[in-house]
Amino acid sequence: MVLPEDDDEDDEGCKASTAAVITFIKSLSKFEYGSVSSLGVKGGPGSGKGTQCEKVVEKYGFTHLSSGDLLRAEVASGSERGKHLQAIMQKGELVPLDTVLDMIKDAMIAKADVSKGFLIDGYPREVKQGEEFEKKIGAPALLLYIDAKPETMVQRLVKRGETSGRADDNEETIKKRLDLYYKATEPVIAYYESRGIVRKIDSELTVDEVFKQVSQAIDTLK
Numbered sequence: 001m002v003l004p005e006d007d008d009e010d011d012e013g014c015k016a017s018t019a020a021v022i023t024f025i026k027s028l029s030k031f032e033y034g035s036v037s038s039l040g041v042k043g044g045p046g047s048g049k050g051t052q053c054e055k056v057v058e059k060y061g062f063t064h065l066s067s068g069d070l071l072r073a074e075v076a077s078g079s080e081r082g083k084h085l086q087a088i089m090q091k092g093e094l095v096p097l098d099t100v101l102d103m104i105k106d107a108m109i110a111k112a113d114v115s116k117g118f119l120i121d122g123y124p125r126e127v128k129q130g131e132e133f134e135k136k137i138g139a140p141a142l143l144l145y146i147d148a149k150p151e152t153m154v155q156r157l158v159k160r161g162e163t164s165g166r167a168d169d170n171e172e173t174i175k176k177r178l179d180l181y182y183k184a185t186e187p188v189i190a191y192y193e194s195r196g197i198v199r200k201i202d203s204e205l206t207v208d209e210v211f212k213q214v215s216q217a218i219d220t221l222k
């Protein structure tokens, strides 16, 4: 094969075609992970999202992406970004929108060809994040709304705090997380309700009874 001379003109042409190839690959990868269904899992702190997601993974083989876990992994890595995130999370506040969305997107791309579906646990936290998710990734097929009373959530988190090692499982931060949940996150559920994709799950029952409701909701997708 004869390679072109490395003069400026060809360089420009090369840059242009490289850009076109990148755009094409990006559009392909958007199609790939857009065509695998994603299920949103929402509910207050300690409502039982993680517990139910674990059971869904076991039964349906979906990939569980917890935005909180992705952030905690970054903190655990000890990176500069992790240190910054830790300070925000310890206060029970929300980390910037793009940080979480990029992490979720990267994790989805990494699993797109082997995954049967994605459980997006704990994201979006605000309506604006939901809009961004749809622009960059696509609309969720279903939103599981894991509903528990605030007293129940506090009780479960205080109990979990005895062993979880999570810096935010203390009463002061739990209260802030709950306040933020009612202020910023509940409106996300209303946003998706208007499209008829929300399935409300009563999480005041035993784990297995809650899972029966979750399974019924997922089975309607088949």
Ligand SMILES: Nc1nc2c(ncn2[C@@H]2O[C@H](COP(=O)(O)OP(=O)(O)OP(=O)(O)O)[C@@H](O)[C@H]2O)c(=O)[nH]1
Residues within 6 Å of the ligand: 043, 044, 045, 046, 047, 048, 049, 050, 051, 052, 068, 122, 156, 157, 159, 160, 203, 204, 205, 206, 207, 208, 210
């Ligand atoms: N009784 C009862 N306890 C539950 C149920 N689901 C979860 N728990 C307990 O409640 C605590 C919180 O559950 P998680 O699944 O970690 O809750 P989460 O919604 O992922 O919480 P965050 O990550 O803080 O948002 C855990 O200690 C669970 O063992 C349930 O259906 N019934």
Ligand SMILES: Nc1ccn([C@@H]2O[C@H](COP(=O)(O)OP(=O)(O)O)[C@@H](O)[C@H]2O)c(=O)n1
Residues within 6 Å of the ligand: 044, 045, 046, 067, 068, 069, 071, 088, 089, 090, 092, 093, 094, 095, 096, 100, 121, 122, 123, 124, 125, 168, 177
């Ligand atoms: N999408 C997300 C998820 C978590 N977080 C941060 O990470 C913390 C823990 O998230 P989590 O989903 O594990 O737990 P909860 O806040 O739902 O109890 C939150 O309190 C936020 O500080 C965030 O800012 N944005």
Ligand SMILES: [Mg+2]
Residues within 6 Å of the ligand: 049, 050, 066, 068
């Ligand atoms: Mg969780």
